[in-house]
Amino acid sequence: MAPPRFVLTILLAFLHASVSQIYDCESSTSSDVCILRDVTIAQPGDIDQIELPEAQQYVHFANGNIPSFAESIYGQLETTTNLTITGCAVKKLYVGAQLVHLNASGNDIQAIEIASGSDYSSLKVLDLSTNNLSRIPNVKEFVGLERLDLSGNKITFGKLDLFARLTKLKWLSLARNEINSLVGGLQLRYLEELHLNGNRLLEVDFLNWQLRALVKLDLRENLLMYLNAEDLESPFPKLTRIELTGNQWNCQGIAKLVERLQKRAISFQPAPITSKCPTTSIQGVCCEDSYVNSVTLQSQWDIRKLQRQMQTMNDTLVAKLAAVRQEQGVQIEQLERQLTVQEGQMGEMKRHLLRMARLIEDLIEELYLRQMEGVAEAKDEKRRGAKRQLKIVF
Numbered sequence: 001m002a003p004p005r006f007v008l009t010i011l012l013a014f015l016h017a018s019v020s021q022i023y024d025c026e027s028s029t030s031s032d033v034c035i036l037r038d039v040t041i042a043q044p045g046d047i048d049q050i051e052l053p054e055a056q057q058y059v060h061f062a063n064g065n066i067p068s069f070a071e072s073i074y075g076q077l078e079t080t081t082n083l084t085i086t087g088c089a090v091k092k093l094y095v096g097a098q099l100v101h102l103n104a105s106g107n108d109i110q111a112i113e114i115a116s117g118s119d120y121s122s123l124k125v126l127d128l129s130t131n132n133l134s135r136i137p138n139v140k141e142f143v144g145l146e147r148l149d150l151s152g153n154k155i156t157f158g159k160l161d162l163f164a165r166l167t168k169l170k171w172l173s174l175a176r177n178e179i180n181s182l183v184g185g186l187q188l189r190y191l192e193e194l195h196l197n198g199n200r201l202l203e204v205d206f207l208n209w210q211l212r213a214l215v216k217l218d219l220r221e222n223l224l225m226y227l228n229a230e231d232l233e234s235p236f237p238k239l240t241r242i243e244l245t246g247n248q249w250n251c252q253g254i255a256k257l258v259e260r261l262q263k264r265a266i267s268f269q270p271a272p273i274t275s276k277c278p279t280t281s282i283q284g285v286c287c288e289d290s291y292v293n294s295v296t297l298q299s300q301w302d303i304r305k306l307q308r309q310m311q312t313m314n315d316t317l318v319a320k321l322a323a324v325r326q327e328q329g330v331q332i333e334q335l336e337r338q339l340t341v342q343e344g345q346m347g348e349m350k351r352h353l354l355r356m357a358r359l360i361e362d363l364i365e366e367l368y369l370r371q372m373e374g375v376a377e378a379k380d381e382k383r384r385g386a387k388r389q390l391k392i393v394f
Contacts, residue, residue: 024051032058039064039088041073050076060084068092069104071115081122091132095120095142103127105149112137120144128153129173136162136174144168151175151195160184174199175218185209197221197243209235221246226253229260244285245270251280251287258283 025034034056041047042065050073052059059080066073066088074096077083082101085093090107097118102125109131114120121144128137130152136159139148145166155177161184163169169188176198185208186194192213196204197220204219204227214236219227224247232239242261244254261268269284277286 022049022051025053025056033060034058035060035062037062037064039066041066041068047073047076052076052080055079058082061086061088063087065089070094071096071113074098095123095126097122099123101125105129105131105152108132110134114138114141139163140165142166147171149173151177151198153177155179158182160186163188170213186211189213192216194218197246203227206231206235211236212238214239216241216243218243219247220244223248225250227257229257233264239264239266241267243270244268246286249282249285249287251282251289254282254285254287258285 023036023039026037034052036050036059039050039061056077056079059077059082061084064087066085067090069085069088069090069092071094074080074094077096078098080096081099083096083099084103086103086106088107090104091110092113093104093107093109093111094113095102097115097120100122102123105127106129109128110133112128118141120141123142123144125147126139126142126145127147127149129149133150133153133155135155135157136150139145140162142148143165146168148163148166148169148171151173152175155174156179158174158179158181160182163172163186167188168190170190171193172188172191173193173195175195179196179199179201182196182201182204185206187208187210189211190213191211193216194211194214195218197218199222201219201222201224203224215238217232217236217239220243224244226249232242244257258268279286279288281287
């Protein structure tokens with residue numbers, strides 16, 4: 001039999017460990033906000049170790065270890081409407097339907113979960129920045145959102161249709177991801193700010209966009225070479241600020257864009273910086289005088305734009321045909337004939353576009369060769385001049 005003193009020591013250690021696992025609000029903080037530090041929830045039953053005051057609306061989990069912030073945790077958060085979870089290594093996040101404000105930034109979130117059939121219209125602010133999302137999460141049910149932050153993740157593909165139901169959205173950020181293409185369009189009547197900076201976009205097509213209230217568009221730190229100013233007019237009638245720095249702009253192309261922006265009184269000039277552009281700049285926006293001139297870039301842009309318009313027309317026609325097949329069989333034959341004609345025109349147009357594309361490629365190659373010949377001739381002239389100035393002294 002173990003000595004009594006030894007048994008008592010083990011019992012005290014066990015009691016101390018049990019007591020140390022109870023998490024309650026920091027005593028030094030405001031009574032309005034309950035801050036729970038270093039909370040560890042490894043098993044579902046661990047939620048019983050959290051003690052919250054009654055009717056606690058503002059709760060902040062800080063610097064803990066909660067790999068799965070599951071639905072069961074909300075049993076302790078029934079009255080919480082403003083929830084912050086930062087630095088807690090959360091990988092999977094359940095979103096409670098009672099929340100108005102949810103900040104889950106600075107974790108390791110890879111996916112979010114919602115309750116099927118629940119009403120999420122109360123959620124106004126959702127911050128999922130600086131996590132590990134590889135795609136835009138399922139936000140379609142958050143129809144009351146006014147602010148959505150998905151910046152600082154690892155999203156590579158921007159399917160914009162996922163935001164179609166967020167009709168109250170005023171602020172949206174997809175900044176600092178790895179997005180190389182945007183598919184679809186945005187039609188959000190109340191959106192005022194859109195941040196796409198810090199991605200890998202080579203171009204942005206605003207063909208199917210309609211943001212009547214947008215005042216700020218951030219395109220900094222991408223791979224953009226060309227942007228047609230006319231494409232900004234119809235989608236963004238109230239635009240007052242556009243961020244352009246940190247791209248690969250062609251100087252001739254950016255000059256035309258800047259001129260158009262100035263006519264619309266749209267601000268674009270960056271804040272003063274100490275570093276200079278590696279080559280040159282137009283109104284403070286760095287650009288490059290490459291052998292690919294603005295004419296070729298605009299031609300390529302127009303070709304791709306026309307291809308997208310043709311594809312949209314074809315998709316619309318196919319969709320109409322499918323709808324008619326279900327409702328009005330009389331019109332099917334007419335639409336099929338129209339579709340056949342359209343496809344013939346598209347085939348001819350595609351062949352024309354391919355010919356134009358080859359001509360543009362030949363033009364680019366010719367411009368490059370001429371530039372190289374000019375450089376070589378300049379070097380030869382310099383050498384000949386040096387020989388003429390050479391004097392022999394005896």
